[in-house]
Amino acid sequence: MRTVHVGTGRPYDIDIERGLLDKAGEYAKRLSDAKRVVLVTDTNVAPLYQQRILHSLSACGFEATTHVFRAGEESKHLGTIAEMYNTFADFGMTRRDLVVALGGGVCGDMAGFAAASYLRGIDFMQVPTSLLAQVDSSVGGKTGVDLPQGKNLVGAFHQPVAVLIDPDTLKTLPDFYKADGMAEVVKYGCIKDASFFTFLEHGDAAVHIEDVIEICVSVKRDVVNLDECERGGERILLNFGHTLGHAIEKLRHYSGISHGMAVAVGMVMMAKAGEARGITEPGTAGRIAALCQKYALPTSEQFSFAELANAARSDKKTAGDVIRPVLLRRIGDSFTQTVPIEEFESFITTED
Numbered sequence: 347m348r349t350v351h352v353g354t355g356r357p358y359d360i361d362i363e364r365g366l367l368d369k370a371g372e373y374a375k376r377l378s379d380a381k382r383v384v385l386v387t388d389t390n391v392a393p394l395y396q397q398r399i400l401h402s403l404s405a406c407g408f409e410a411t412t413h414v415f416r417a418g419e420e421s422k423h424l425g426t427i428a429e430m431y432n433t434f435a436d437f438g439m440t441r442r443d444l445v446v447a448l449g450g451g452v453c454g455d456m457a458g459f460a461a462a463s464y465l466r467g468i469d470f471m472q473v474p475t476s477l478l479a480q481v482d483s484s485v486g487g488k489t490g491v492d493l494p495q496g497k498n499l500v501g502a503f504h505q506p507v508a509v510l511i512d513p514d515t516l517k518t519l520p521d522f523y524k525a526d527g528m529a530e531v532v533k534y535g536c537i538k539d540a541s542f543f544t545f546l547e548h549g550d551a552a553v554h555i556e557d558v559i560e561i562c563v564s565v566k567r568d569v570v571n572l573d574e575c576e577r578g579g580e581r582i583l584l585n586f587g588h589t590l591g592h593a594i595e596k597l598r599h600y601s602g603i604s605h606g607m608a609v610a611v612g613m614v615m616m617a618k619a620g621e622a623r624g625i626t627e628p629g630t631a632g633r634i635a636a637l638c639q640k641y642a643l644p645t646s647e648q649f650s651f652a653e654l655a656n657a658a659r660s661d662k663k664t665a666g667d668v669i670r671p672v673l674l675r676r677i678g679d680s681f682t683q684t685v686p687i688e689e690f691e692s693f694i695t696t697e698d
């Protein structure tokens with residue numbers, strides 16, 4: 347068992363172990379005084395794992411039921427949250443009861459938000475089953491839901507009572523989603539850990555997946571500890587590749603490209619921009635591109651610099667007249683720079 351302790355206002359542990367799904371009931375027993383548990387999951391994950399969790403919960407004496415929503419980012423809207431509230435209320439959930447989120451990032455974000463807001467906040471436990479959720483979205487306490495106007499516009503910071511990571515769930519994850527998660531893995535090396543980046547260059551992440559998850563979660567924990575509610579400090583470094591990544595997702599209308607694929611392109615472009623301005627050590631963009639290719643991620647896009655700059659301008663993280671892209675001095679050493687919005691296009695423009 348590997349444990350990463352998160353010392354946020356309300357501390358909790360992230361435990362990583364094969365077969366951990368079968369211990370969900372024991373965790374719930376130890377960490378909560380719930381009588382009832384609603385397991386929230388989606389139509390892809392439910393057939394694979396819901397019985398094991400339910401069995402574990404009922405073996406530990408909980409009254410448990412499942413709320414299943416249709417898998418996919420299209421479900422990430424307030425209507426799905428309202429359906430979760432209905433299940434909670436019909437099942438008689440009280441403030442001491444518990445929600446378990448079993449699935450990828452969409453599931454964790456929405457079940458977490460439903461738990462954060464139902465009865466002004468009840469406990470929830472994260473059981474992430476995708477690589478992206480295991481290394482990124484299940485850590486840090488961000489929960490939320492999309493509006494027609496944009497992604498994650500409604501949400502809350504709500505820390506789970508525990509995060510249970512069972513790497514065996516990755517065996518059933520399609521390659522497309524493995525690559526999606528690997529972009530965030532590469533990102534952690536870029537922003538904070540040069541030796542981890544080198545390890546990814548020379549080794550095979552899949553063979554050492556427990557190490558990979560533990561390192562990524564630890565980096566994210568360290569960053570989140572310094573800036574729990576994203577007041578503009580350290581946590582912004584997690585957005586490396588995301589300013590342009592979000593722009594690409596937006597220009598593609600969130601279809602045909604995963605979040606990770608867009609972030610991979612964003613990381614390479616921002617490293618190139620940094621090199622062109624003499625900020626980033628020469629050769630950095632080439633190393634990031636090679637590593638992304640190794641893990642089946644794209645490194646370039648068809649959109650013009652003007653189109654990308656325009657799309658970045660309307661990002662919700664753009665506060666006022668400036669954009670604050672994350673840049674690298676070298677692999678493992680990141681910082682943010684304030685760029686006036688009207689200069690952003692020329693800032694990202696490079697020769698190739």
Ligand code: MG
Nearest residue numbers: 482530605609
């Ligand atoms: Mg991301």
